[in-house]
Amino acid sequence: MNKTIRRKNLLKVSGIAVGVLALSSTLLVAPSQAAPATGSPIKVGVLTDMTGAFAIVGKSNKAVAQFTIDEINKSGGVLGHKLVMDLADGGSAPDVATQAASRLVNQDHVSMVVGGVASFTRVAVRGVIATRGKTLYVWPASYEGNECTNNVWNTGSAPNQQVDPTVKYLLAQGKKTFFLAGSDYLYPRNILARVRQDVLAGGGSIVGEEYVPLDMTDASNLTSKVVAANADALFEVVVLPGTAPFIKGVVDAGYKGTIAGTLFDEGINPLIGTEAQGLIGVQDYYGPIKDAFSQSEVAKFNAQHPEAKGLFTSTFNAPAWYRSIYLWKAAVEKAGSFDTAKVNKAMDSVSLSKSIGGPVGFAPGTKHLKLSMYLGQSNGDGSETVLKSLGQISPYQCSAATN
Amino acid sequence: MKRRMRIGIAVVCAVPILSPLLFLSGNDYLIQAATRIFIYGILVLSVEMCWGQTGIFTFGQAAFFGFGGYFAGYMAKNENITDLGVLLLIALVAGVIAGTLIALFLFSGKRVGELYVALVTLAISYVCEKLANSWTFVGSGNGIPGIPFPTIFGKEISSSIALFFIAFGLFAVSMIICILIIDSQFGLAINAVRDDEERAEFFGYNRSLIQIIIFIFSAVLASIAGALFSLSEGFISPSSLGLTLSTSTVLWVVLGGKGTFYGPMIALAILESVDVEMQRALPSLWRILVGLMLLLTMIFLPKGLMSLGEKSRNKREQKKTT
Amino acid sequence: MKLLQVVGISKNFGSLAALKDVSIHVESNEIVGLIGPNGSGKSTLLHTICGRTIATSGSVLLSGKELVTSNPMVRAKSGMAIKFQLARIYVEKTVSENIMLSLQSKDGIWSLIRSASSKKFIPKIEELISEFQLSDYANTKAKFLSHGQQQWLEIAMAMASNPSILLLDEPTAGMSPKERADTAKLIKRASEKCGVLIVEHDLDFIKDLCDRITVLHYGSVISSGTPKEIENDPKVKEVYLTRV
Ligand SMILES: Nc1ncnc2c1ncn2[C@@H]1O[C@H](COP(=O)(O)OP(=O)(O)OP(=O)(O)O)[C@@H](O)[C@H]1O
Ligand SMILES: [Mg+2]
Numbered sequence: 001m002n003k004t005i006r007r008k009n010l011l012k013v014s015g016i017a018v019g020v021l022a023l024s025s026t027l028l029v030a031p032s033q034a035a036p037a038t039g040s041p042i043k044v045g046v047l048t049d050m051t052g053a054f055a056i057v058g059k060s061n062k063a064v065a066q067f068t069i070d071e072i073n074k075s076g077g078v079l080g081h082k083l084v085m086d087l088a089d090g091g092s093a094p095d096v097a098t099q100a101a102s103r104l105v106n107q108d109h110v111s112m113v114v115g116g117v118a119s120f121t122r123v124a125v126r127g128v129i130a131t132r133g134k135t136l137y138v139w140p141a142s143y144e145g146n147e148c149t150n151n152v153w154n155t156g157s158a159p160n161q162q163v164d165p166t167v168k169y170l171l172a173q174g175k176k177t178f179f180l181a182g183s184d185y186l187y188p189r190n191i192l193a194r195v196r197q198d199v200l201a202g203g204g205s206i207v208g209e210e211y212v213p214l215d216m217t218d219a220s221n222l223t224s225k226v227v228a229a230n231a232d233a234l235f236e237v238v239v240l241p242g243t244a245p246f247i248k249g250v251v252d253a254g255y256k257g258t259i260a261g262t263l264f265d266e267g268i269n270p271l272i273g274t275e276a277q278g279l280i281g282v283q284d285y286y287g288p289i290k291d292a293f294s295q296s297e298v299a300k301f302n303a304q305h306p307e308a309k310g311l312f313t314s315t316f317n318a319p320a321w322y323r324s325i326y327l328w329k330a331a332v333e334k335a336g337s338f339d340t341a342k343v344n345k346a347m348d349s350v351s352l353s354k355s356i357g358g359p360v361g362f363a364p365g366t367k368h369l370k371l372s373m374y375l376g377q378s379n380g381d382g383s384e385t386v387l388k389s390l391g392q393i394s395p396y397q398c399s400a401a402t403n
Numbered sequence: 404m405k406r407r408m409r410i411g412i413a414v415v416c417a418v419p420i421l422s423p424l425l426f427l428s429g430n431d432y433l434i435q436a437a438t439r440i441f442i443y444g445i446l447v448l449s450v451e452m453c454w455g456q457t458g459i460f461t462f463g464q465a466a467f468f469g470f471g472g473y474f475a476g477y478m479a480k481n482e483n484i485t486d487l488g489v490l491l492l493i494a495l496v497a498g499v500i501a502g503t504l505i506a507l508f509l510f511s512g513k514r515v516g517e518l519y520v521a522l523v524t525l526a527i528s529y530v531c532e533k534l535a536n537s538w539t540f541v542g543s544g545n546g547i548p549g550i551p552f553p554t555i556f557g558k559e560i561s562s563s564i565a566l567f568f569i570a571f572g573l574f575a576v577s578m579i580i581c582i583l584i585i586d587s588q589f590g591l592a593i594n595a596v597r598d599d600e601e602r603a604e605f606f607g608y609n610r611s612l613i614q615i616i617i618f619i620f621s622a623v624l625a626s627i628a629g630a631l632f633s634l635s636e637g638f639i640s641p642s643s644l645g646l647t648l649s650t651s652t653v654l655w656v657v658l659g660g661k662g663t664f665y666g667p668m669i670a671l672a673i674l675e676s677v678d679v680e681m682q683r684a685l686p687s688l689w690r691i692l693v694g695l696m697l698l699l700t701m702i703f704l705p706k707g708l709m710s711l712g713e714k715s716r717n718k719r720e721q722k723k724t725t
Numbered sequence: 726m727k728l729l730q731v732v733g734i735s736k737n738f739g740s741l742a743a744l745k746d747v748s749i750h751v752e753s754n755e756i757v758g759l760i761g762p763n764g765s766g767k768s769t770l771l772h773t774i775c776g777r778t779i780a781t782s783g784s785v786l787l788s789g790k791e792l793v794t795s796n797p798m799v800r801a802k803s804g805m806a807i808k809f810q811l812a813r814i815y816v817e818k819t820v821s822e823n824i825m826l827s828l829q830s831k832d833g834i835w836s837l838i839r840s841a842s843s844k845k846f847i848p849k850i851e852e853l854i855s856e857f858q859l860s861d862y863a864n865t866k867a868k869f870l871s872h873g874q875q876q877w878l879e880i881a882m883a884m885a886s887n888p889s890i891l892l893l894d895e896p897t898a899g900m901s902p903k904e905r906a907d908t909a910k911l912i913k914r915a916s917e918k919c920g921v922l923i924v925e926h927d928l929d930f931i932k933d934l935c936d937r938i939t940v941l942h943y944g945s946v947i948s949s950g951t952p953k954e955i956e957n958d959p960k961v962k963e964v965y966l967t968r969v
Binding site: 088093094098119124131132189214 | 563
């Protein structure tokens, strides 16, 4: 009696265990995909953070991707195939992002992946997508540089494209002494290293350099150091959520110098408030740039995607997302195929005569874009004034070692 | 042989028999997802041994997971040590060292409360995440990307199926070892420490030594799981050390039922296998639902889902004796 | 040398002096009773002996070894075993497992991991549970036992560790007269192997069982002697016996 009860129990529980395993293994099984049949839709993997800290950026990215794909489909698709967006949420965390990327590549067999918001996501997913997954990966964000992995293409601005013209402008304005401040991680450190190099090369001097924890919200300590140093210019890369309290603090404490950075535009200014007045920066797009194509495209975007109205900004990587998909389209058409190796080869030299922000194109051998850049000054109401159109700036060169 | 061991052997046998189903799909994503479940399974085992079986409420087990992951990842990437056995050994040693330091701090003195242990371990996990986030030597916020695949006898292990079997194999070995421990006389002793540690001392048990041993053992399990994670995923980042993973682990254990041994692993397998799809279907709702599930379980089933079976078993037993 | 010698124990809980200069001793194979009204400090005295509380001053010697500041583990290893006033057994474990827990407590960790002594202890477990009338419940979880059975189980566990001194805090509380009589026999049998110090309320129960009795009142010893002497001590009559 006792034995049979126990055996029944064993059967039941091992049945459950086996069932769970079977369920988890078959629940999501999708038939694997061969080469696309003519006319069948092509999946574009869109990886962004729909949840977590960067959800606001994800909202913009998703809308821009959908807008671009719709536009391409309306004009006939790519090589006769319609595009469909395959959205994956990176959850603002690298381990979530790799899982999402793996689904795109290994289960959905997308033709390419565009996306990632933070650099930690890029370095985590590029192995899954580009190296192990042998799928084209377009990284559409302004970043710290040095990404030269095979199958990876950078379509955001690199440090030199933002930093060099900004520092040049400040030096030309007669600024001699600089204070550098940033959050303590790779991006700010690399940007500020470039600033230091440019300032010293241009005859200026660095009077202070400070790094604060990523999640700093009480900026008073840093603020007092900046005010005490009283440099002609402050170059800052303190990221959210610290940006606003820091800049407010510095301005309110009576700092008279010029504040410059890489992260000011219509997306970020409203968070800073009236203290944003006079902030200097260089971006690949601002709302008021004098470019008819950009103006009409963004107007269309705002009309078609009211949920993301006002989110088409450079700091949310919107122009980079837009051109990423068009550049890939151009490469596919040039290669006459969706095959990764062929498209990868074609990417090296594709360009767009029209894009939001102006003409762009890959500088062969660099994996980075020759980008149209603009010098901008923020206004207290959150808007930007374009001080100067800088034309196309040559891309960044990868150093031999990649990180 | 006890029930727990029979189930364990059944699971160990069922996986290789059923897994070809998974491989036939040709879907690497699923194979990787299953691999991850086994890796996290080792982590869950470590928490079950500590908390479920010995009453040590380790709320920061991810710290050891990340520690092993960073050690193995760093060695593989920067020191060109790629042999799987050597890397796992490194993770084991790292786990012993980290586990011993913390265990001695927590348990060598007077008895400390469950909550105290939870808070200290949680704080350690938090500090480790912060530290890794700002320490350039280990890549700051980016962590260590591009970790090469491990090798066995010089051969690179790069196929998802091979990684699946490595993860499964280590999981199976860990699980069987845990079962052997729980079913041994030592298992009885650790349960005694869990149920009434003061009473155990009055029987002459070295309560502090028992807690230290189990804590180190579970730190080693977590560390090996972390090493496996960084090698199979190819990267390790501060979030693998931190609060999110630590709390997820506790969530699996609570949902499944701590002390029920299989409950936490079943909760992990179910939640992990639906997580990505649910996150996709209900992007803003899913996490809230999981939280709600946790809350409801804690209120209505404080011993977790597996306690449902336990209840009916108890009833039968009571009937038998009266 | 006396087996257990407790000398001049005092214990203060804040301003409350729970024990005042209490001395008591137990010889091998002797049963010593400890009586006194509620709150007189009986349990506290047992606790200072077994290490649950540390005495404010005084000395606890077991076979001449000073243990007054030792931790419970050391005291248990030196040969003390206790049954608490409220049974503290492992309710989620079976009766056999509870006994095993006590039997194996002095094994080394490695021997425990290998389960080296599990076979060896089986006859010992069977002997103990049959002695304590628990044979039918060997594989029953302790939480399903009756109140009296739980007390027996705890005594059986205490005996399993083969102690030199057995401390019993109200072993018959809540038992039926028949169970009490059985318990008395069990204790008598236990005293063939060790010394017994027993806290009780029921003088009738204890006077037939004990060789000597000590009476506590407000933390002080007011009388000590054979059961006969205690029964006839007017001080005892006044503070204790009249109230029962
Ligand atoms: N941990 C403690 N903290 C403070 N006071 C205590 C503590 N333990 C016991 N006491 C007090 O010490 C006195 C003696 O208590 P004790 O439990 O030893 O009495 P007892 O003789 O065993 O009584 P009973 O017959 O009710 O079991 C009581 O006044 C009690 O309230
Ligand atoms: Mg008492």
